[in-house]
Amino acid sequence: MKVINIKRIVTASILMMVLMALPVHADEMTTVNLELPEYFNFDDNYYTVYGGPDVTATLIGDNEFSRGDEVTLNVNLMNKGVVTGFESDDEADDNSDLEQKIQQTEMGYEAQRTTAIGIVAMLVSEDPNVRVKSGPQEAGTLASGEQTESPVAFNIEVSKNAPAGEYPLSLQLYYGYQENVQIDGDNETDLGITNMEVGLWYAVGQQMQDLTVVVEEEADFEVVNVTGELEAGSEGLLRVVYKNTGEEAVKDATVRISADDPFSTTDDQSFLGSIAPGETAEAVFRLKVDETAVSKVYAINSEIKYEDTDGHSQISDTVKIQTETLPAGSSGSGMGQYIGILVVVVILAVAFVGVRKFMANKEGNNGKEE
Template identity: 25%
Template structure:
């Protein structure tokens, strides 16, 4: 019986073979790797779905941490570049310098970062727990009376983990500090300019002048054309400049430590940047100098095509300074011309008028209409500097010259004479014919009377 039982135990159908053991080992190994893989796939699949739907997910403020609050804003200034004195009637382009002198005053720590601390134990505690024996010949018994730290492997592992987290937080804090330092750089500057005086027009071409950025310690130059009316009173005027800009107000870092590992990698940004917009106003002064201003107050005479006429032009100094050795000149184009296009005005005081006569020849084929003739005045100021007044336009009317002997009139006269000659000849022939018939009738009457007698 015992032998039979032993035989049955050793039967190949009951005892596992080497191949069966190997297959079971493979199954267990496969299960051991497959279960974690399935779990990881379950955790990662929502993130993969979100990642396939969106190229990135925006960083939410609730997922961030704020280490520092910076203090210090862009400090902008504006000034006029070059000569600040302009003349009446002048059209000039003003150059303005926009500078940024902002600086970071301080950084205030908001999130406290503490050093990782080790959980220490004393030798006495180790003795009480049975880790160290006093009878150990390698142990210095004098150390038992002292209290000092002993690092265990478990403590070292915790220290390394805490140090890694501390280094990551330090890196985030350092990055945020660098971002906070950018708060003194101005961005997207919209600059508007105007002048309160009705005599001065600022011609920027649009509502504002745009600058993309202005870093701290730098400057940029912008320009604005202006037009000054000749009747502008002398004095100090101001360009009103308004600069609207934005700057980085606060940076918040992405707190990956509070996020699941399966979703942390789908965020493309590591921080969010908050911006703030500000307005700053400036009044930039410039001066309109006292100077002579010449205007044409009267034009006497008209033009006729094909004839030469005298045009009397009155120049008046409407400014508040005397013009010395003033000389006027006119410029004209076809069909007008002149043998004398300059005139001497001499010294012209404020309010004084001088009349200059210009002989102007008009072409015979000139069209009767109003022609514009440009005129300017060159003069010296009290310092001996030469100036040229803004161009003045003379509007002169041209009329049609009335003459009898013209080509058209000659043609018309020839036609009239031709048809008149034909009519006269016809009339004469008809008259001669009527006279002959009358004589014949008279002769017949006479002969009839004689026969009756």
Template identity: 25%
Template structure:
């Protein structure tokens, strides 16, 4: 029996119990720990457990506990900003149990303050967990004694110097719907980085009708606190309305590390004036079938900007013909009028009624761009002139012959008298 017991002992089930051990947690940042002022990003954190079990007891009568004392259970992490210029936008997170030698990940959304000073800061990571302090063996029963613990782990982050653009003053010139104008700005570097080879630029903001046509201005070295004046050329879509629209302003430069970067865009609002427009303000003209006449048309600048070297033109179609279909109007300020005169032939076979002759105005805007107005209608009423002796061609020829004959008679008579 003793021999059998000795032979059977090595094959008996062995229980394991760890007498001493506890979790040992640390935290590191996953990825970069450098952030620019105003940045909104995700901060990845790795929580590692390097805790060890230092004493182990093995025996056939020992019941193995479900948990080991170096396992951190029910781990919850909370990122705080303390005095750092960071705003944490993520609530406390439950990660998972972290066994000894294991790790878990957490991600937090953070926002760096726009006014953050460059430097090194510490973000406290508060970790709360539970661990097995000991297990009491009562034969067939194990009693677990757990302890809850909270500790704060430091995370080191850096705020890098950058360039931030503030628009101190803005002024536009000749910025009207459907035209092109200038935008003048005074920019200030309110950041902490000295920009090299700086280039100010304006870009379209979303679906804004403001579209830069010359959107870059070279600055050069742009020191913190320095101001510069820049000028851009911007066009306005024909579909725009007279109101303010957004435009984005940024600066591309070489930073303190020699890397080419672009500052965060600043959105400004630019007022846009009304569209340049014209209208015919003269009443309908009356012309007569079968005659050549002078058609007088009064045009008015009903838009919001002055036009230069304006020329009116009509498109004569049947029953009208014209060899003089263009008239010079000159410069017209908003609200001003000018009269154009066109020589028009009217076909005698036409119909006596009111017609609409197409007309348009070619002009130059304040930036000397050539533009053409929308088409307008010139109203003309055609009538049949009633015949009279003074309009009858036969009568006019007879009168002319009498005048010529009388003149000849007088000339001969006076010659004889001499």
């Protein structure tokens, strides 16, 4: 009867220790050197085999995003590992039939060296503008030529202040793989090797691959100046200067405000036109302030609708306008009206006095003539 006793020398604790302690520095597989236990000897090891797993990653879908996006990156893994060579550690001519059979059996096991076992993937970003929110992800076991049935998913967040450009991400891969094989047996029969023992020694491989995400060029806006005198109980003009602080020019830009209490308006839009990066444009709004408005600084929300360089219609993030309301009459408009009325009265009075003098002189002259 054929009996096979397989000894597997790999532990989860060793793998976990490696995952937490060792960095990855190259896209080619590197091996964590672990000492063999004393009872695992290779006195009868017939082959030294070279090669191993080669796990490559491909980003699925678009890698271009906008500022402030929170997205999921889907990564496909494929094992392209091959046995690159082997050498015999024993002379075949000197081997018995049993040793030759063991040698053939060992070669069959050595072919499993290219399988990546229990793959763990970690995505790392060194730039604070792109933050990886997902921890390590398990990707299962891949034999040579196999790929993941479903992609490995990582959630990332792009900062609202991220400059446009490329951002590298490091995908770090860890897995176990078969490092070496030891086979022994009592005898070779027609049924095979009796009491065959197979010792499998596993090591930990590690790889790194760079992935790239792109933050797209786009327009961005901020308010750089606000002027206007808005009094409680009256209507006035609010002038707002917007600056394009982004990397992309816009055209046909129109700004719209949301006038909440204490403001009201029937004129909530203003045309800005084309604005290149770094340029400004002024918007003018006519606002009425409620007579019960408290004198303080208010924030008015505004949004800019524009056409980008690709001809697509876009709407900006909310841009706040900070403006202050004044108490009724504090702008001097009431005093101006009073002064205007006073001036008219003075003019009329002077004119009346002049007419009276003119009439008096005329009557006096008429009397002398008589």
